[in-house]
Each structure stands twice: as C-alpha cells, then as structure tokens.
Amino acid sequence: xxxxxxxxxxxLAAIVAVILLAIGLPIAYWLTFSRWRGRFLIEAVVALPxxxxxxxxxxxxxxxxxxxxxxxxxxxxxxxxGLAFTFEALVFASILYSLPFAVQPIASAFSQVDVSxxxxxxxxxxxxxxxxxxxxxxxxxxxxxxGAVLSFAHTLGEFGVVLMVGGNLPGVTRxxxxxxxxxxxxxxxxxxxATALLLLVFSFAVLAAVYAILRKPWAVPALS
Amino acid sequence: xxxxxxxxxxxxxxxxxxxxxxxxxxxGITIVxxxxxxGKSTLLRCLAGLLTPDAGQVAIGSTTLFDAARGINVQxxxxxxxxxxxxxxxxxxxxxxxxxxxxxxxLTEAERRERIVSTADRFGIAHVLIRKPGxxxxxxxxxxxxxxxxxxxxxxxxxxxxxxxxxxxxxxRIMEDLRAWNSAHDIPILYVTHSHREVFALGERVVxxxxxxILAAGTPQDVMDAPAHxxxxxxxxxxxxFTATVTAKQPDAGVMQCRLDGTATDLExxxxxxxxxxxxxxxxxxxxxxxANQEPRGLSARNVLQGTLAFxxxxxxxxxARVDAGVFFTVHLTPSAMETLHxxxxxxxxxxxxxxxxxxxxx
Numbered sequence: 001x002x003x004x005x006x007x008x009x010x011x012l013a014a015i016v017a018v019i020l021l022a023i024g025l026p027i028a029y030w031l032t033f034s035r036w037r038g039r040f041l042i043e044a045v046v047a048l049p050x051x052x053x054x055x056x057x058x059x060x061x062x063x064x065x066x067x068x069x070x071x072x073x074x075x076x077x078x079x080x081x082g083l084a085f086t087f088e089a090l091v092f093a094s095i096l097y098s099l100p101f102a103v104q105p106i107a108s109a110f111s112q113v114d115v116s117x118x119x120x121x122x123x124x125x126x127x128x129x130x131x132x133x134x135x136x137x138x139x140x141x142x143x144x145x146x147g148a149v150l151s152f153a154h155t156l157g158e159f160g161v162v163l164m165v166g167g168n169l170p171g172v173t174r175x176x177x178x179x180x181x182x183x184x185x186x187x188x189x190x191x192x193x194a195t196a197l198l199l200l201v202f203s204f205a206v207l208a209a210v211y212a213i214l215r216k217p218w219a220v221p222a223l224s
Numbered sequence: 225x226x227x228x229x230x231x232x233x234x235x236x237x238x239x240x241x242x243x244x245x246x247x248x249x250x251x252g253i254t255i256v257x258x259x260x261x262x263g264k265s266t267l268l269r270c271l272a273g274l275l276t277p278d279a280g281q282v283a284i285g286s287t288t289l290f291d292a293a294r295g296i297n298v299q300x301x302x303x304x305x306x307x308x309x310x311x312x313x314x315x316x317x318x319x320x321x322x323x324x325x326x327x328x329x330x331l332t333e334a335e336r337r338e339r340i341v342s343t344a345d346r347f348g349i350a351h352v353l354i355r356k357p358g359x360x361x362x363x364x365x366x367x368x369x370x371x372x373x374x375x376x377x378x379x380x381x382x383x384x385x386x387x388x389x390x391x392x393x394x395x396x397r398i399m400e401d402l403r404a405w406n407s408a409h410d411i412p413i414l415y416v417t418h419s420h421r422e423v424f425a426l427g428e429r430v431v432x433x434x435x436x437x438i439l440a441a442g443t444p445q446d447v448m449d450a451p452a453h454x455x456x457x458x459x460x461x462x463x464x465x466f467t468a469t470v471t472a473k474q475p476d477a478g479v480m481q482c483r484l485d486g487t488a489t490d491l492e493x494x495x496x497x498x499x500x501x502x503x504x505x506x507x508x509x510x511x512x513x514x515x516a517n518q519e520p521r522g523l524s525a526r527n528v529l530q531g532t533l534a535f536x537x538x539x540x541x542x543x544x545a546r547v548d549a550g551v552f553f554t555v556h557l558t559p560s561a562m563e564t565l566h567x568x569x570x571x572x573x574x575x576x577x578x579x580x581x582x583x584x585x586x587x
Contacts, residue, residue, distance in 0.1 A: 114311075116313040119309070119313065120314075122299070123272055124373075124376060125301045126326070
C-alpha cells in the first residue's frame with residue numbers, strides 16, 4: 001500500500017479544509033446577508049466547480065499559475081521555483097474545486113437563523129462582529145461542521161484536477177486517487193484494491209461521523 | 225425630568241402602504257393601537273433603527289438618533305432603546321442568564337451579576353436563570369424577554385405585542401411588574417397592541433394607527449369612549465353598526481329617534497346636529513345590550529326591541545348571540561346567563577339598549 005500517497009492526501013485535505021473554513025465563512029456571510037442586486041453572479045461563480053469537468057478547472061488553474069501568468073511569475077519571484085506541479089498548486093486548485101462544498105452548507109445554515117435574533121442582538125448593543133460570533137455562528141455550527149467535513153472528504157477523493165495541476169510526483173503531488181490509478185495501470189490489482197478499500201472505509205467513517213453529529217441519535221428527544 | 229421620545233417619520237413600504245406618523249411620548253406607558261397592517265411594528269422598527277425612514281427625525285431628549293435632512297442615522301446598537309419583539313427573539317442556545325447578560329458586555333462580571341439577579345428577582349424569573357428558553361413556560365419566556373431588554377437600562381422601551389398569546393391573569397401580572405419597574409425608572413414605554421382590552425388595562429395614553437397614519441391620540445377614555453370614526457369604534461370593541469334615518473328630534477330631552485334602514489324599528493340615540501331625514505351611522509357595543517326572554521317592563525332604558533335568537537357561539541368565557549330584530553344584533557352574555565334564560569334557537573327575545581349606549585359615528 002502506498003502510505004506516502006495516503007499521508008499526502010490527508011495532509012492536502014486537512015490544509016484545504018482549514019483554509020476553506022477561513023474563506024468560506026466570510027463568503028457565505030456575504031452571500032446570505034448582502035443586499036447587492038448582482039449577488040446571484042457571485043453565487044453562480046461559487047457553484048461553478050459543481051458542474052465543470054475537473055479537466056476544465058484544472059486547465060485554467062494550470063494556465064493561471066503557469067510561468068507566463070502574473071500569479072506564476074510572482075510566485076517564482078517570491079519562492080525561486082515555479083508553482084505548477086507543486087503541492088502548493090494542489091492546495092490552490094483544491095480550494096477552488098471544493099469551494100461550493102464549504103460555502104453552500106454554511107450559507108444555508110446562516111440563512112436559517114431567525115432575523116429577529118440578529119435584530120434583538122443589535123438592539124442589545126452588539127456589533128455585527130459580536131452578533132456573528134455569539135449568535136450566527138453558534139446557531140449555524142451544524143452547517144459549518146458539514147462544510148468543513150465535506151471540503152475535507154471532497155478534496156481527499158479528487159482526481160482530475162490533481163492530475164491536471166499536480167501531475168504525479170511521489171511524495172509531492174501523487175495523492176491516493178492517483179496512486180490507485182497508477183496501480184491499476186500497472187496491473188497491481190491487489191494493492192489498488194487495498195488502497196481503494198481504505199479510502200472507501202475512511203470516507204464512509206468520516207461522513208457517518210458528521211451525520212451522527214448533526215442528527216444526534218444518542219440524544220433524548222426534545223420536549224417542544 | 226426624563227427625556228421624552230419625539231419622532232416624526234415617513235417610510236414607504238409599498239405602493240399601497242406608507243407610514244407617516246408624528247408622536248411625542250413622555251415617561252409612562254403609551255399604547256400604540258391598531259389593526260394588523262396599520263403600521264404599528266413598522267413604527268417601532270423605525271424608532272429602533274431596524275428600518276431607515278425615508279424622511280423625518282427621531283430624538284430622545286436632546287439626543288438626535290435620526291435626522292434625514294442632516295444625514296444622521298445612529299445604528300440600532302448605539303440607540304439604547306430596549307425592544308421586546310413579538311416573537312420574543314430569545315437566543316435559544318443561551319441560558320436565561322446569558323440572554324440577560326448579552327446586553328451588559330460593557331460591565332464588569334460583578335456588576336453584571338448584580339444587575340441580572342436584581343432584575344430577575346423583580347420579574348420573578350430568578351429560578352429559571354440557568355435554563356434555556358426552550359425549557360421554560362410561555363409566561364416565563366415573556367418575562368425573560370422583558371427583563372433582557374430592561375436590565376440594560378434603556379432610555380426608551382418598545383414593546384411589540386409582547387403579551388399576545390398569554391392568558392389575561394398572566395398578562396396583568398406581568399404588566400404590574402412592568403409598571404412597578406417603571407415607577408422607579410420612569411422612561412417612555414411604547415406598547416403596541418391590537419387588543420382593545422389592553423388599551424384600557426394598561427395605557428395612560430393611546431395613539432391609534434390606521435393605514436400608517438395616526439387616527440386619534442389622547443387618553444383611552446377620550447379616544448375609545450367617544451369614537452367619532454367607524455374604524456376606531458370597531459377597534460374600540462363596538463360590534464354593532466347600523467345605518468338609520470333621523471325621524472324625530474327632542475332637543476329638550478337631548479335625544480333623537482332614528483329608524484333603522486330596512487326595518488320598522490326606531491332607536492333613541494343622543495341628540496346630534498344631524499338634520500331630520502338625514503342618514504346616521506350608529507355603533508353599539510355587544511356588551512351594552514341586555515337580552516330578555518320575555519317583554520321587559522318598567523325600565524329606564526328607552527330602547528326595547530323584539531326579535532328572535534338566530535344562533536349562539538361560545539367564545540371563551542363569553543357567549544356571542546346573534547338576534548334578528550329586522551336587522552341582526554350581536555349581543556354578548558355569560559354562559560350562566562344563557563342557561564338561566566333557557567334560550568334556544570328561534571326563541572323570542574327582547575333587546576334592551578340604553579340611549580347613551582348608542583354612539584353616532586361618521587358615515
């Protein structure tokens with residue numbers, strides 16, 4: 001079994017989930033509470049990765065970070081090496097690819113919060129920040145957890161974007177899904193099966209844990 | 225002297241509805257009364273800063289909170305206005321104590337604790353401080369909402385139908401506590417309601433809203449007892465409205481006779497400067513009509529009308545009877561009175577109405 005690939009995938013997914021949480025919260029907040037008429041445009045952009053083939057997204061990310069693009073040149077000037085086919089490129093591409101999986105559950109949870117609670121918070125002297133951290137976030141915590149876990153799981157399982165942007169460098173960009181593909185290509189069905197099974201069991205366990213946290217099957221039914 | 229709340233606001237919500245109100249509230253309870261959709265909540269939201277008026281000013285004493293012309297619009301969190309929402313808006317994930325502490329972030333832990341305990345004592349919720357809002361009774365929730373707003377020591381308190389859905393006994397106990405609180409603090413309190421019962425029970429002053437405008441303002445007695453307007457009369461609990469024609473006037477007795485349209489029935493009503501033969505509109509409270517199961521004699525009341533009982537409906541502690549006396553009258557009586565009278569459908573009945581129970585309202 002390719003433990004290096006597994007470790008790399010988990011590391012990538014964890015980093016992406018943390019970053020997506022950090023940028024997903026403000027984006028979701030803005031999408032929920034903005035009154036700008038053009039809001040639907042941003043919503044459409046955020047949802048794009050859901051419908052685009054990974055190859056399309058991967059191609060444009062590759063062009064965007066290539067040595068001829070401003071981003072690629074700035075990166076080279078800063079770090080001394082190119083961005084394409086690096087772990088950082090994978091993180092960048094995965095953030096874009098998993099963005100809707102973070103933003104949509106969080107935005108949906110935000111929009112479920114009763115507006116009168118936000119107004120009550122304001123009349124009690126709380127700033128928008130305080131209202132967000134004391135009221136909106138605690139009441140949306142299920143959606144936030146869902147968003148983080150879905151980003152993690154979705155990044156863990158991605159294939160096309162990784163292949164386009166990262167290539168297949170062991171220990172750098174060869175994630176678990178690429179490793180499985182390699183093993184199948186070289187007829188190592190036994191090890192491919194072992195890795196695939198591990199990914200399957202792990203993904204199921206993560207999702208089951210999330211739904212358990214959300215549904216709380218161990219809790220006593222509430223009175224009202 | 226306590227700073228007064230002075231406001232004049234205009235807010236267009238739709239093509240059909242514009243709020244356009246000027247009011248000046250001194251300390252004590254001012255009732256804002258009106259049917260749903262009359263603009264009561266919109267007015268409170270404009271005062272609290274949750275809605276921005278299109279024009280006008282809002283001020284507490286010499287502090288301007290909003291002035292459209294000068295471009296002043298103080299954010300709701302800086303207005304120091306207590307607001308109790310119709311749905312109470314208690315924070316469900318926080319304990320009662322944390323709900324009350326929410327508006328006290330600027331105080332030290334010890335000051336916070338002291339204020340919460342004394343306010344909770346005053347409103348009888350000290351025993352539920354550690355519970356969540358979902359785990360206490362409806363009356364307790366209402367008290368918590370009130371206490372959460374008052375513990376912050378607001379300069380003005382706005383109450384948006386805070387006691388609707390509670391039984392009368394619980395309502396009046398909560399109101400007594402609010403009065404007791406305000407006798408010490410003496411701030412202006414605006415209390416929004418659509419229940420005419422609450423107007424008399426609570427208010428020193430009442431402002432009546434209709435379609436976004438003030439229809440009348442004054443003491444409850446002034447506004448509700450001599451309603452010059454049919455909408456006002458309806459709001460004030462008048463259930464019976466009839467169109468009639470003046471048939472005779474007795475200026476010496478201070479009364480006049482009116483023939484109810486479509487009937488041969490005359491009603492004696494207080495004299496007004498309506499001309500003979502002119503149409504009038506008469507309003508009578510259902511509770512001001514007596515019902516008899518045989519023809520009454522030797523009464524001071526001048527109007528005794530014969531009819532038949534069409535049907536009765538039980539509404540809480542009141543029986544609502546509809547009586548056909550050429551036109552339909554609505555009469556309120558108690559269930560026990562209903563039993564004593566042995567009334568059935570189609571029973572012959574007599575209606576007794578005092579002259580001064582008949583109010584003339586604008587056509």
